[in-house]
Amino acid sequence: MLVSETKGISLQATVPAGLDAKEAEVYLRLDPARLPKHIAIIMDGNGRWARRRHLPRVAGHRAGVTSVRYTVECASRIGIPSLTLYAFSEENWKRRPKAEVDFLMKLLARYLKQEVPTLHKNNVRLQYIGRLHELPPFVQEKMEWARQDLSRNTGMLLTLALNYSARSEIVDAFQAIVKAAANNGGIDHLNVDEDLVSQHLYTRHLPDPDLVIRTSGEMRLSNFLLWQLAYAEIYVTPTLWPEFRGVHLLEGIAEYQKRDRRYGGLNESPERSVLARASRALRG
Ligand code: FPP
Numbered sequence: 001m002l003v004s005e006t007k008g009i010s011l012q013a014t015v016p017a018g019l020d021a022k023e024a025e026v027y028l029r030l031d032p033a034r035l036p037k038h039i040a041i042i043m044d045g046n047g048r049w050a051r052r053r054h055l056p057r058v059a060g061h062r063a064g065v066t067s068v069r070y071t072v073e074c075a076s077r078i079g080i081p082s083l084t085l086y087a088f089s090e091e092n093w094k095r096r097p098k099a100e101v102d103f104l105m106k107l108l109a110r111y112l113k114q115e116v117p118t119l120h121k122n123n124v125r126l127q128y129i130g131r132l133h134e135l136p137p138f139v140q141e142k143m144e145w146a147r148q149d150l151s152r153n154t155g156m157l158l159t160l161a162l163n164y165s166a167r168s169e170i171v172d173a174f175q176a177i178v179k180a181a182a183n184n185g186g187i188d189h190l191n192v193d194e195d196l197v198s199q200h201l202y203t204r205h206l207p208d209p210d211l212v213i214r215t216s217g218e219m220r221l222s223n224f225l226l227w228q229l230a231y232a233e234i235y236v237t238p239t240l241w242p243e244f245r246g247v248h249l250l251e252g253i254a255e256y257q258k259r260d261r262r263y264g265g266l267n268e269s270p271e272r273s274v275l276a277r278a279s280r281a282l283r284g
Contacts, residue, residue: 016077019246023074026250030078034257036210038082039075039249040232042224043067045216045240058103063242065111069118074246076122076156082206083158086224090131090165105139108162112146119146123155129202130164131172159206166226173200203228211256213249215241233259 015024046060053059068085075083087108093101119126126147132140143162177200181190198204208228214220217238221229235252237244 016079018073018077022247023250026247026254027078029254030250031257032079035078035080036253036256037080038084038207038209038211039080039253040084040086040209040212040225040229041071042086042212042214042222043241043244044214044218044222046242048216049240049242057100058107060240060242061100061104061107065107067241067244068111069115070245071249072124072156072158073118073122074249076124077246078250080156083156084129084161084203084206084209084225085158086161086164086222088130088162088164089223090163090168091223093134093163105136109139109142112142116146116149119150119158120153123153124150125153125155125157126150126160127157128160128162129169130162131168132162134163157206159203161224164202164224166221166223169202170197170227172202173197176200197227201227208232210261211235211252213237213252215239215244215248231261231263233261 015027019027043064046064047057048060049063050057050060071085072083088104092104128143128147132143135143174197177190177192177196178187181187203225206228208230209225209232212221212225212229212232212234214234214236217236219236233256235255237248237252239248
């Protein structure tokens with residue numbers, strides 16, 4: 001319980017256990033009934049963070065692991081049902097020096113080993129999306145071990161996108177659809193619609209993200225969840241990923257709650273009531 005004073009009015013609001021003072025301050029501005037159900041994050045800026053400190057790029061990735069821990073803890077504490085982190089793209093795999101890719105793989109394996117107790121403490125479940133079979137076997141083993149170990153938890157579902165590309169995901173979905181149809185009497189009666197595509201994506205068990213956060217100020221989606229982010233609110237923060245903390249996540253949610261989500265239609269906005277009145281007047 002946290003008591004806050006505003007212009008002499010004493011407000012009492014419950015702040016989830018474990019939030020620090022800065023996080024609690026932002027949390028108190030949120031409407032707990034309108035939290036996003038699924039947040040996706042493009043973690044960017046590790047290299048720039050390291051360069052500004054005259055450190056090797058890998059030091060930025062190492063510092064990024066700490067940000068992952070804080071972010072996951074904060075999201076689970078405030079009751080976000082689903083968090084997806086873009087940890088490693090297919091392009092990262094192909095376009096970065098082998099030494100950096102090898103480092104990232106070892107870092108991921110170490111993260112999984114070290115973080116399982118904290119993830120348990122926060123009742124977090126874990127899963128992965130991406131072309132996982134292309135990852136080194138020692139990483140796949142750790143991934144499976146951590147996933148199984150956390151599978152009985154009942155809280156937030158943390159999804160790590162690893163060797164992930166949205167275009168590859170859509171290609172994989174279409175291949176699976178065609179293959180299933182071929183095994184079921186051919187493609188003549190195949191009715192491809194949005195539901196069918198969604199059901200064949202890696203994220204078929206997840207709701208589409210309501211909010212996507214990108215760190216380090218870049219205004220791109222970088223081949224991340226292109227189908228699923230169709231109606232997501234986009235929040236870009238200049239904060240570099242290694243400096244990202246729970247308070248930044250909460251600021252992103254506060255910004256999300258200010259947005260008017262219309263899904264291509266009209267919300268309860270002034271224009272809408274004017275239109276409704278006009279149409280009633282026309283009907284007489
Ligand atoms: C982007 O920064 C970040 C990555 C390619 C890797 C993300 C990895 C981590 C945050 C740490 C490991 C994660 C887990 C889940 C264990 P960048 O190198 O592209 O930065 P730059 O754009 O400043 O060069």
